[in-house]
Amino acid sequence: MAAAAGPEIERLIALLAKLPGLGPRSARRAALQLLKKREQLLIPLAAAMDETARKVVSCSVCAAPDTRDPCSICSDPHRDNGLICVVEEAGALWAMERSGAFRGKYHVMGGLLSALDGVGPEDLRVAELVGRARAGNQGSGDGGAVREVVLALPATVDGQTTAHYLAERLAGTGVEVTSLARGVPVGGDLDWLDDGTIVQALRARRPA
Template sequence: MSGAGPEIERLMALLSKLPGLGPRSARRAALALLKRRDQLLIPLTHAMQDAADKIESCRICGRLSTQNPCTTCVDPMRDETMICVVEEDSALWAMERVGAFTGKYHVLGGLLSALDGIRPEDLRLDSLISRVRSGRVREIIMALPATVEGQTTAHYIADRLKGFDNQVDITFLARGVPVGGDLDWLDDNTIAHAFKSRR
């Protein structure tokens, strides 16, 4: 309770659910919105309404898009023999910012996690298998986080794709020292990986 009235309290409570905003920054955000009604509150409300109305998950790759299938899936310029598997759209956006990948994507929508109770049927795995089964895919690139869950998920997928060994290569993003990374600041595992994979 901050004495701001129920409408503003509700706005603050919902804003505080955004990642990166706590109760205090949610109050500042609410005040910024209310003070900049025409420049920020109304445009952002419209952008959010627009997103809620138009954006859905692509029925082929699962990415968030206003088109279904999404522009990447229907783009004839993109190599349909390569599928880059990512956890979330944020990883796909990062790959697209880099611009190095010209194939298609598959967004799992999460990672296997015994702790969080996320099972294979909670992820977009069947649709990935179907895409491989269609016969055009030659390489699956696992662009999953270098965490226990990321690696468990990658190995689970590799296992499920065992039957397609002759058709499909499964590759992983290289592990190593980040560009500009100082050895002194890196964890031992990363250094060990980078050493083993030296070229």
């Protein structure tokens, strides 16, 4: 079948279609919108993507993307060096930062353990996490003793498998290993919650 547009446009559509949440049809609509608003969208977007590709690096400490190394969080003297929050990807880090509730440091794993997808410990930043915990407790590393590692991983089979494995690996470091509480969300109605969330809420109940 002949292409509906020129090769440059088809390449743009094909690349957009690889983004999460965008299928072929959504990619075509997005490409059309970019072309219709070339001055307002397409050219600035292309410039921003070029600058991002040239300047953004992975932090050598936590692996978060930033334009500096160490990143702005790892180099912030006001953050608590004694707390490390472990997340799957940078998106979870950004979500934690939006809440404004966590003032420690982070560690981006780069994925989750998955036997189905062939992802093992050697494919993730497990050794780096254990090294940070041990080095911190020796008064070196990124600036102080690590007291606690918070596992903020997804409540999925792979997420829980990864959390269990990390807890075992961190057992000999002397740090406290905790995980995020799971249960009824603020403003949540029990009628709309799945069974797993209700079970977790019951297990994590506390005095009223």
